[in-house]
Amino acid sequence: MSNDQGKQDLPDQGLGEIARAFVSARQQGQALADFPGDIPDDLLTAYRVQDLAIDLWDDRVVGWKVGYIAAERRDGSGDDRLLGPIFSRRLWNATGGTVDIPVFVGGFGAVEAEFVIQLQQDAPADKLHWTPEEAEALPARLFIGVEVASSPLATINKLGPRVVVSDFGNNNGLVLGAEIPDWTALDDADLRAETRIEGQVVGTGGATLLPGGLRTAYAFALARSAQRGRPLKAGDLIASGNATGIHDIAVGQQALIRFAGYGDITCKAIAAG
Numbered sequence: 001m002s003n004d005q006g007k008q009d010l011p012d013q014g015l016g017e018i019a020r021a022f023v024s025a026r027q028q029g030q031a032l033a034d035f036p037g038d039i040p041d042d043l044l045t046a047y048r049v050q051d052l053a054i055d056l057w058d059d060r061v062v063g064w065k066v067g068y069i070a071a072e073r074r075d076g077s078g079d080d081r082l083l084g085p086i087f088s089r090r091l092w093n094a095t096g097g098t099v100d101i102p103v104f105v106g107g108f109g110a111v112e113a114e115f116v117i118q119l120q121q122d123a124p125a126d127k128l129h130w131t132p133e134e135a136e137a138l139p140a141r142l143f144i145g146v147e148v149a150s151s152p153l154a155t156i157n158k159l160g161p162r163v164v165v166s167d168f169g170n171n172n173g174l175v176l177g178a179e180i181p182d183w184t185a186l187d188d189a190d191l192r193a194e195t196r197i198e199g200q201v202v203g204t205g206g207a208t209l210l211p212g213g214l215r216t217a218y219a220f221a222l223a224r225s226a227q228r229g230r231p232l233k234a235g236d237l238i239a240s241g242n243a244t245g246i247h248d249i250a251v252g253q254q255a256l257i258r259f260a261g262y263g264d265i266t267c268k269a270i271a272a273g
Contacts, residue, residue, distance in 0.1 A: 019052035025152035029273015031106030046165035059087040063237025084169010094177040102272035103150040112242035113193040116145035125231040132215035142183035144259040148173035192260040203244030
């Protein structure tokens with residue numbers, strides 16, 4: 001997938017209707033029984049749906065979640081990851097208490113332990129490709145966090161990455177926790193995490209579970225954002241990918257995400273809408 005060349009020349013193919021259906025369902029806290037239209041043919045087209053939905057959503061993008069794409073589900077772009085927007089009113093600071101997180105009843109709802117990068121300076125807008133080493137050299141801070149992975153469409157992950165991209169990357173918020181100081185001096189193996197739901201351990205791991213590692217996820221977010229014409233800016237957040245797995249959560253359930261040496265985040269699922 002290149003720099004969205006020819007974007008304006010492609011036929012609409014009902015992309016606006018898809019975007020409006022997802023936005024409406026999210027605004028009303030309602031589930032969708034099926035994908036609202038024809039699934040986009042490729043990631044480039046899915047990102048066009050996402051861009052249309054961002055334009056319809058009455059909020060400001062403050063960051064992006066990164067999701068991994070399994071080898072058998074990739075398209076001709078070769079992308080092994082995808083992006084979805086995080087909005088300002090869906091960004092919460094961990095308080096030390098319990099943070100309410102909204103999930104769609106009848107849709108998909110999960111929590112993901114995240115290592116969250118925050119850029120300290122603008123990325124060069126004309127730099128379209130990044131290596132992990134180049135990404136690490138761009139000044140940034142690192143935090144612990146929890147992604148609220150939720151969509152009105154229960155089958156979003158089963159239907160695949162083009163559907164995930166079409167609906168905000170299956171994101172419904174981010175809880176931001178404590179900073180991890182001097183992160184560039186740490187190895188991925190130093191960044192460990194555990195997720196518990198209702199007191200039961202449902203996933204363990206850390207940054208080593210991110211394919212290619214934390215810096216590879218950072219490099220992807222920088223590159224794909226620039227190629228979309230949305231170069232990252234100082235202050236932007238990047239949720240780098242699930243560090244213990246994707247863990248289903250239902251309304252009323254509580255999750256405890258523990259980052260070894262850096263703090264805990266406790267969340268309780270509430271109904272979106």
